[in-house]
Amino acid sequence: MKRYLIKRMILMIPVILGITVITFIIIHLTPGGFVKTNMEMNVKVSPGAMEHLKALYGLDKPLYAQYLDWLSRLARLDFGDSFIDNRPVIDKVLERLPATLLLNITSIFVIFILGTIIGVTGALRRNSVYDRIMTFVTFTGYSVPAFWLALIMMMLFAVKFPILPVSGISSINYEMMGPFEKILDVAWHMVLPVFITAFGGLAYISRYVKSSMVEVLSRQYITAAYAKGMKEKEIIFKSALKNSLMPVVTLLGLSLPGIIGGSFIFETIFAWPGMGRLAYEAAMSFDYPVIMGTVTIAAALTILGNLLADIAYAMIDPRIRYK
Amino acid sequence: MNKMVLIGAIMAGLLVFTAVIAPALTKYDYRAQNLSERLLPPGARHIMGTDELGRDLFSRMVYGARVSMIVGVIAVLISTIIGLLIGSIAGYFGGIIDSTAMRLVDVMLTIPTLFLILMMVVFLGPSIINIMIIIGLTSWTDIARIIRAEVMSVKKTAYVDAARLIGLGRARIIIRHILPNIMGPVFVYMTFGISGAILTESGLSFLGLGVQPPYPSWGNILTAGKDYISTAWWLVLFPGIAIFMAVFSCNIMGEGLRDRFNPRIKD
Numbered sequence: 001m002k003r004y005l006i007k008r009m010i011l012m013i014p015v016i017l018g019i020t021v022i023t024f025i026i027i028h029l030t031p032g033g034f035v036k037t038n039m040e041m042n043v044k045v046s047p048g049a050m051e052h053l054k055a056l057y058g059l060d061k062p063l064y065a066q067y068l069d070w071l072s073r074l075a076r077l078d079f080g081d082s083f084i085d086n087r088p089v090i091d092k093v094l095e096r097l098p099a100t101l102l103l104n105i106t107s108i109f110v111i112f113i114l115g116t117i118i119g120v121t122g123a124l125r126r127n128s129v130y131d132r133i134m135t136f137v138t139f140t141g142y143s144v145p146a147f148w149l150a151l152i153m154m155m156l157f158a159v160k161f162p163i164l165p166v167s168g169i170s171s172i173n174y175e176m177m178g179p180f181e182k183i184l185d186v187a188w189h190m191v192l193p194v195f196i197t198a199f200g201g202l203a204y205i206s207r208y209v210k211s212s213m214v215e216v217l218s219r220q221y222i223t224a225a226y227a228k229g230m231k232e233k234e235i236i237f238k239s240a241l242k243n244s245l246m247p248v249v250t251l252l253g254l255s256l257p258g259i260i261g262g263s264f265i266f267e268t269i270f271a272w273p274g275m276g277r278l279a280y281e282a283a284m285s286f287d288y289p290v291i292m293g294t295v296t297i298a299a300a301l302t303i304l305g306n307l308l309a310d311i312a313y314a315m316i317d318p319r320i321r322y323k
Numbered sequence: 324m325n326k327m328v329l330i331g332a333i334m335a336g337l338l339v340f341t342a343v344i345a346p347a348l349t350k351y352d353y354r355a356q357n358l359s360e361r362l363l364p365p366g367a368r369h370i371m372g373t374d375e376l377g378r379d380l381f382s383r384m385v386y387g388a389r390v391s392m393i394v395g396v397i398a399v400l401i402s403t404i405i406g407l408l409i410g411s412i413a414g415y416f417g418g419i420i421d422s423t424a425m426r427l428v429d430v431m432l433t434i435p436t437l438f439l440i441l442m443m444v445v446f447l448g449p450s451i452i453n454i455m456i457i458i459g460l461t462s463w464t465d466i467a468r469i470i471r472a473e474v475m476s477v478k479k480t481a482y483v484d485a486a487r488l489i490g491l492g493r494a495r496i497i498i499r500h501i502l503p504n505i506m507g508p509v510f511v512y513m514t515f516g517i518s519g520a521i522l523t524e525s526g527l528s529f530l531g532l533g534v535q536p537p538y539p540s541w542g543n544i545l546t547a548g549k550d551y552i553s554t555a556w557w558l559v560l561f562p563g564i565a566i567f568m569a570v571f572s573c574n575i576m577g578e579g580l581r582d583r584f585n586p587r588i589k590d
Contacts, residue, residue: 014430015430022434026443027446139574143567143570145526148559148566149563151563152563155552155556257434261437261438261439262437265437265526269549280441283532288445292442295439295442298434298438299434299435
């Protein structure tokens with residue numbers, strides 16, 4: 001396990017370097033350099049900021065030196081300061097991170113549970129009416145533009161039947177609530193965003209669980225279990241389910257960038273105070289350091305998520321760690 | 324399963340047809356504002372109603388179809404070309420070229436695509452051309468991986484050996500002999516790619532980061548719909564249904580094609 005972990009960590013290094021190179025290239029794509037562009041486009045920049053920035057990014061040095069400089073700053077988690085309020089980017093991102101993690105982790109959890117249930121029941125009753133309906137529903141979720149669905153939900157729940165909150169993470173009187181009420185209040189605000197994220201992501205997982213379950217059910221050890229006289233429930237839950245769920249762990253890891261990436265659209269629509277909305281606000285006000293910071297940190301989150309998924313996979317499947 | 328391809332093709336065909344004959348279908352200029360006819364519900368004069376500036380929604384939808392579809396198709400062509408190049412070179416040559424290319428794919432898969440797109444839009448500026456290029460540049464990884472795997476397996480066949488033995492060049496072998504045999508999966512990818520690109524474009528345009536007014540796109544029509552959500556349901560409903568139809572038709576075509584080209588994953 002230790003050797004597997006070390007090998008896995010070493011493989012991460014080129015990926016991390018690659019991300020920094022791509023981010024760096026995009027920064028330098030801007031005609032005339034982004035400091036200049038920013039000065040022209042943004043009236044909110046304080047006069048000293050340009051000199052400060054030029055020094056920060058060492059724009060007078062050769063490109064490779066600029067890159068190395070920037071890299072060493074990144075390693076110290078120094079993403080520079082926001083153009084808008086001159087606060088360190090890392091602080092701005094960190095205060096938004098919990099809301100994003102809360103929403104995304106809950107959504108992934110819901111997708112995993114519902115996707116597994118739909119996939120397994122679909123595999124057991126293949127081609128039944130139930131299976132067909134579920135396939136159609138999940139496929140529709142996959143094709144519906146999520147931001148439109150969000151608008152429809154807002155129309156329904158904010159205008160026609162005002163039962164669910166459609167904006168923000170908590171109510172106005174949040175500060176006056178007891179601890180238990182606070183949790184309920186946040187959970188209540190999460191219903192719609194989580195529902196919409198999950199509806200779009202279900203097809204992917206449920207289809208995978210289904211085909212993997214169908215495959216496992218046709219294996220000889222399942223037939224052997226039946227022949228031995230094991231009960232069907234036991235076979236399904238003990239032997240088949242475990243083996244067909246293992247690849248899903250990796251799949252969840254792979255779907256992370258999509259879910260985290262999608263968060264900037266959701267968070268903007270639902271006024272969710274997370275990292276995605278921060279990135280959007282930064283984009284609208286040309287706050288380059290914040291944009292770069294959110295992209296880098298979002299990528300770092302994905303790497304971390306994938307690493308955790310791989311570790312979990314290696315823990316449940318011994319074949320991986322001894323390979 | 325060809326039924327799915329057929330249904331998808333008919334739906335997509337209808338949308339494309341509407342987009343192509345747009346001028347013949349519309350009574351009003353999609354840019355013509357008429358402030359005395361603001362936010363009219365669907366009726367005899369305007370079958371889909373009017374928007375907040377009194378523009379005919381049906382005209383905007385039909386011209387929006389042009390924009391959304393062109394963006395989708397061109398973006399996918401760009402990503403397919405990049406994917407074909409990187410995938411076939413990596414698969415054919417293997418070794419260090421292959422592992423370098425695959426690390427690049429890993430990197431692209433790790434950065435949340437929408438964040439990357441957001442960053443590029445901010446640095447390059449939002450415009451129809453930039454959106455197509457940006458979506459193309461950020462969505463080639465799937466196809467590169469498919470092509471690479473296919474090339475690796477086709478490379479080992481006898482006819483490729485034969486081509487090599489009669490002294491054909493590498494480029495010629497890849498282009499004339501390997502690629503034509505792996506086009507099936509490429510088509511599957513392209514149909515899914517178009518639906519993905521249309522979704523991304525409409526999402527960006529919805530947030531004001533994609534197609535910019537006065538050009539209509541399904542996404543930026545929805546932006547106005549958001550502001551009038553409690554009064555003008557038609558501004559929300561019609562563009563959303565259009566996006567859904569376009570995406571859904573591409574997706575079921577992709578599903579059908581996938582089953583056809585790869586009977587193994589059929590379930």
